[in-house]
Amino acid sequence: MSDNAVSLPSAPGNIKPDRKKYRETFFGGIYTTNPVTVQVLGICIFLAVTIRVQNSIVMGLALIVVLTGTNLFVSMLRAYIPRRIRMIVEVAIIATFVIILDQLLRAFYWDMSKQLGPYVALIITNCIVMGRAEAFAIQNPPLISMVDGAANGIGYLWILVAVALVRELIGSGTILGFTILSTSWYTKNILFLLAPGAFITGGLLIWVINAINLSLKKEKAK
């Protein structure tokens, strides 16, 4: 059966990637090719959860688990997945994995599942999961694919938390639910709880990160 599978030209087969590749993959997900600031993926959920720091942390952790898991399964099956229907197969794997995770959370971690609410099911449609399966896991061996998944999850987590800190502080006057700006003198800025708040904060963050990268590059060139 595996003879029929169309292997991708870049599939390295059994060649073990060296340490450098692992390091590059890891830091790529976290910073250099960060899912939000560089790939601009997973923005729909980014808009929704960054209202609260707590929601962002929970979502980020959930995504780390999902990305690592789906990348593993897609990578293990990569030799057998017919090229023509590979995206449908990826979606099926992702959806099955996420629904099972959701059911288990509901059964054994009720409080956490209540906090996540509708977001868990939304992970299925998070472009990062599909993006990593398609861009990485389908052409790389399982172990490094898991590293790629986890790294992109961590990259997503820290961006979510960074943006949520700003949005929750300005929008609700709190951080992690603790009041920082008292309502006695601070008027909450509702704009930051709505989608534009996320675009403004996220846009500024991307600008800052790009500026830092540019100055680093210039320094290297000197």
Next chain:
Amino acid sequence: MKNSVHVIVFAGILAVVCSILLYAVTQFTEPFRKMNEETDKDRNFLSALGVPIGKNVRPKELLGIFDKNIKVRKLGKITIYEYIPETSASGKPVAVAVPFSGAGFWAPIKGVLAFEPDLLTIRGIRFYQQEETPGLGGEIASKWFQNEFKGKKIVSNTGEAGFKIVKSGEAAGVNAVDAITGATRTSERVQIMLNRVAKELYKERKNYVR
């Protein structure tokens, strides 16, 4: 041709494997999920009614407390939950809870409204199922919003049944609370639900308070 067969066979196997996995997991987790949902609902009823419950009470104990203190019966078409403390000698209800539900902004909202025995004064309110926008409509689940309801009535000063959720800062009547800023739709929908409960309950009330 060979290729197409591979595609079909692979898709078929994947579909079967995924379906079996999903079926097995949902079947396996069902009793646990049901139990969680049920205890969560009971916990909200008890807390709205003001029944004293410990912080880390186990699900089974919680069900026990519910069974011992709460009597469920019908008042007209409405199901009411009477809180009769097990230690009480008179057997008279201390509080009465009425569940309500309706359409929210994103998904259905379910909650419970607890009254003093006069069935007019609100003792507490809880929303045990809601998926409103966190930080905006989701604030209906927060303490400050729910505390606003304590001591309010479901009739206006002029004796008309109904409940209002008004813009923050507007003079709040005896049957009105402040809405959530930035969550006008959620506030409106909660108002519709509460209005319905208020009117239905007011109609049945004469059959209850003797």
